[in-house]
Amino acid sequence: MEITNFFRTLLNTCPEIALFLAIAIGYGIGKIRFGSFQLGGVAGSLLAAVAISQIGIHIDSGIKAVLFALFIYAVGFQSGPQFFRSLGRQSIREVLMAVVLAISGLLTVVAVARIFHLDKGLAAGIAAGGLTQSAIIGTASSALEKLGLPMAQVQQMQGNVAVGYAVTYIFGSLGPIILCVNVLPWLTKRSIREDALKAEAAQMGGVHIYADGEQPALPELIGRVFAIEQGGQSVSQIESASVTVEQIHRNGTPLGWTSDTVLAAGDVILLFGHRAEVVAAGQQLGKEIRNAEGMDVVMVRRDICLTNKAFAGKTVSECVHTLSPAARHGVFLLGLSRDGKPETVSNDLRTMSGDIVSLYGTSQDVQRVAAQLGPILTKSVKTDLVFHGCGLVLGLLIGLVVIRMGSVPLTLGSGGGALLSGLLFGWYQSKHSTVGNMPMASSSLLVDLGLSGFVAVTGLQTGQQAVATIIEHGLTLFMLGVVVTLVPLVLTMLFGRYVLRYDNTAIFAGALAGSRSANPAFGEVLNKAGNSVPTTPFAITYAVANVLLTLLGPLVVAFS
16 A cells, blocks of 8 residues: 555656656557567557556646647658648548548447437447547537536536546547557458558659668669770770769879870779679770779769759750760769659659759769759758747647537647648658758657657546446446447448458558547557558548547437
8 A cells, every 4th residue: 555655646746757657568568469469559558557547647638739749740741742642533532431430430329329228428428439539528518508408417418428438438549459450451461561561662653762771782883993905095985974984093093184084004994883884894995903992982972952943844864964064974863752752763754843863973073963953952860840840830720720510610629730730841841851851760759759658648647537437337338438439440441441442451551540530540550561651541531530520429419
């Protein structure tokens, strides 16, 4: 007893300890495997927080709002360019997913309420908790006031809304994680990670992106050193669009040379360029030298943001010829990306202002070309907090906007507003790459810590009340909440699989999580995917579901 009082005093004096303890224990639990089933860190954090909450802890809701805003904004920022590219007729599937879940959710709640003779307040509370849509509490409470019943009866039913919500909310958060991360891959017989990589490759247009520590065994650009066997050729005769001379040694010392310099037998020359052309040119010059001290040249890769309007709108071939031969000497085009997506480079590819052009050559040569194309993008570990602070402020302001549909208030809330702002700012940053830097490591930390912290605070706040209510009222309400959580999700999952024909598990999982506004489930889907592929379908279904699920409050009151 004294130990319990000690920990209660400690954690209430410093509730931050309880928060990080729940995250640490939760991620430890989440790593444990039961066959092919793995709970995951987010669900583990929720369960750990519920267990810790039993000693009685008070933690402010403000930290929950901050953590969730950081999580959802970072998700939107990572996926902004891809999201806006994906809008259009192809988004109809995601809209249908959200509609089917909302309709099946309403029918399930009404059926449960009538079969078990629940009053309208309990029915609305189970809908709010089982579907984890807190806005239903407000819309249902307002609808109860308009029934014309005695005030005492209305207040009792409004109290029952809170009871139903408290009992069912925990599994309402946990259930979608299990279905989206474990059951869905079993149904599709495909891995979320494998399909995420497949979709990412398709989005990249077949361009292979090497991860950190990876490199090709046969690089396209190489340097080779050759000893000239027969002199008489000038540098300009050796060089081409694919091969350049980077270094010449004569009698063991560097030679100052120009394009008109004539090579002599015994000269040692460093050729650099495309592999096949360098090898072919070198074979005509003489014998390749394996070890040539002092011949090495430092090469750099630089990303340049194309801002010079003289080059925008032209083909790659036209851009090359716009540059003088002297300006482009020794510089090679490695790649070009647009809105965060690598493009397949060809002579006919037409450039656009804001494209990111990757160039390779000596630092001096690359800077010479960059002076004509646009600024060099320097990678930084610093985050542009001015840019992203404004993004979060805008998102939270959007979340305050309320539009009334009759007596029902509709709002995106802080989460929906931050997601929309993140998408917009991510898209803008892809078009203006010199502002708004956020390293991937920083955004990944915001996603992981924001979501796990959010669910941990939720568990700490509601866990004790939920367990106490279950003990008082029995398991009936809890099990009814399980039904309300699982039945709409399973029906929507089957609809997506066999009617909408989703064939990519990562995209399917994102859409399913979004159709329930299930942020914890989406966080685990992102962890499994290892990239942002599930975000676009999630963002579309999330926006639609936020509106439709909010409307369920008055409908549950009317039909239950």
